[in-house]
Amino acid sequence: MLKPAPQGDTFEQGLFISSQRELEDEHARYREVRLSSRWRWIYKVRFFLVDYVWDPLHTIGRFVELSVIFLPVLLTIPVGWFGTRGEKLWFKILKISLENAGASFVKLGQWAASRTDIFPRALCEELGSLHSNSKAHSLSYTKSALSQSFGLPFDEIFQEFNETPVGVGAIAQVYTATLSKKVLENVEFHAVKNKRSWFNTVFNDAPLPNQKVAIKVMHPNVEQEIHRDLKVMNFFASAIDIIPTMEWLSLPDEVKNFGILMNLQLDLRIEALNLQRFQENYKDDFFVNFPTPYLTYCNRDILVEEYINGLQMSTILELKQNNKLNNELSHKLSDKVIDSFLHMLILGNFIHSDLHPGNIFVRFVKPNEMNNDILSTDVQRDQISTKLKKADDLETLSSELNQLTEMGFYPEVCYIDAGLVTELNEKNRVNFIALFNALAEFDGYKAGELMIERSKTPETAIDPEIFALKTERLVDKIKQRTFTLGTVSIGDLLDRMLSMVRVHHVRMEGDFVSVVVAILLLEGIGRQLDPDMDLFARWVWFTLLNGIPEH
Structure with missing residues (x-):
């Protein structure tokens, strides 16, 4: 099973490095074996054609295809100049084009929807409803992939298999099934601590007999398609970065970070190991759970996990x-959702x-x-x-x-x-906790200064003094509301601050923004369940009860 490389700043980055190295090594070994064979000259010609003819031609073809898909977006840019209604119409056209452009661009739109520090709020709201138009791949491909993964004929793998996918995403699709006795008999069992008992008990590396599992199967050729799309995105990002007023966005860096997010999702073992770590982090909590990954059956293209019936x-x-x-x-639900999130953020640093x-x-x-x-x-x-x-x-x-x-x-x-998970490295974690504590103390000016001082490029910020004063004014308004209504929305505060970040060109770390977005989502759910829920109060109570780990 995949292990995180020690060079990574975080667990997730370590897994990414290991996964990419393994892929590169496999590619190199594949070519080395063939170039050492008696047919090496044929393979030399073949690899030359692949590297310098077929791949470039496919990338150019994809570039032309995307140009046609996004042509309506370019032609209707003037529509956005005619007030709010025109702007909304143009954002809708952009969303439709992204949906039609395939997996990579659907994911790009979903990522952009979370970056209110870069893009206008109205655009983020429109892209928030972005859905994948991905079609389910064929059942025959699924059967072939599973047979290859398990090393058995398909009919011998499952006692029961639901041939209709329960979910189809941009990168993979999910089925439900029950594994056969033949498959289960070949699994070794490992003793680990089971959170449902005070004692060490056997916790299976495979489901129990007759237990339903969820099986995620990667779409065919999705990796090559995504890598081509990333090349096209990088071309456009570099072109936009040349424009003098756009360089503060550092779009080539953002595309690079987006590429890492995409590659993390192209190795399903990473998701399995994420689930395993979440289970470890919550092993003492009886009322928070994650699906058990059955690592014995997982590989880069297949994930087998516990089916959550709820x-x-x-x-x-x-x-x-x-x-x-x-x-x-x-x-009870509101408290558990918020407390489980604070556990992710404060104790686990694994969100x-x-x-x-x-x-x-x-x-x-x-x-x-x-x-x-x-x-x-x-x-x-x-x-x-x-x-x-x-x-x-x-x-x-x-x-x-x-x-x-x-x-x-x-x-x-x-x-x-x-x-996908978010981990803050040591520097970003210290910065985030310092900012959150400044907000909890209603010290808006200090919070504004911290956001600029500890941003990616403090020198690109426009009017830092005005930004700090605006933050102070915003926090003071929130403070007054707290004393009159009794609760304060930390999500509302952070959301407004991200809007100011965009106006003042304050470049935030992507992981930092991901944490803020997670807070917005969870506080939204918590407040729908309990309108009186106060995340500030829960933060103070949680840290008093559990403390804040140094690392």
Whole structure:
């Protein structure tokens, strides 16, 4: 299994370096073997054609294709000059073009939607609804890929396999299945600490018999397509960077960082190891969970993990919006979501980078009176989830949840799709905590100074003194609201600060912004569940209770 390279500043960066080195070594070995064979002259010609003819031609072809796709965007630029309505129309045209341009550009749009420090808010909001138009790849390809991965005929791998994907993304698609006894019998078991017990117990490196699993299969040729797209993006970024007023954005650097994010998702072992680390970080929390990755079956193109059978958070939020969610359950869920995030941010420094409601599920378990063990079994938990998902309407679902609450069941929050995480290196972590503490103390001027001093390029900032004064004024307004309403939205504060960052050309670290975006998403979910939720207060309470690790 993949191991992080020691040269990485963070666990994730170490995995990226190792994954890329392994890919380069495999490529080099493949060519070395063939160039040492008796047919080496044929391979020399073939590799020359691939490197200097076919690949460049494919890249040029892709460039032409993208030029046609984005031509309407260029032709309608003047539309954006005619007020807010024209601007919104142009942003919509851009979104449609990104959706039609394929996996890389859908991901690019989703990344851009999170960068309110670079792009206008209206554009980020439009791109926030960007969806992949990716078509599911063929079942025959899936069967071939799985047979090759498991080293068995497809019919011998599974006891049951749902041939319809439960999800199709830009890079991969997901199926549900049950592994066969033949596959399970060949797995070694490893003893690790199981958080459902006070004792060391056997925790399987494979699912139990008859246990449903989720299987993610990479789309064919997606790696080559993404690498070509990154070349095209880099060309345009370099062209834009020549414009005098645009150099502060450092778009070539941003494309490079985006390329790293894409490559992280092209090795599914990284997602498996992320899940494993999240499980380790939360091993003492009975009410937060992540799917168990079955590392024995995972490789670069295949991920096999525990299937999470639960209610999607979006369904819970719909209940709340219709006043059909009891207050006790609302508060428990809000507290658990926020506390689990603060654990990611403060204690773990390992933050899920895609915390929208579709990636959060809720299951129900029955704890003992001390809340230090779970009395209900996994079978009971899954039976409850299945029954809740079969509810005919919100009224019936609300009634079922009320009964569970009365019976002493507690919500368990489960996070899925951990392909991308955010880690702050030592420098950025110190900077972030210093900024957050300045905001918690309502010292706006100091917060503004810190943001400029510790930005990527302090020299590109426009009017740093005015920026610090604006930050002070903004924090003072928030402070006054705190004393009158009793709560303050840290998300609202950080969101406004990112808008000011864009105006004053303050270049923030990408990981730093990712943390801010995660705060915005989680606080939004927490406040929908509990409008009185105060992230500032939870931050203070959490740090007093747990402290802030030095590393």
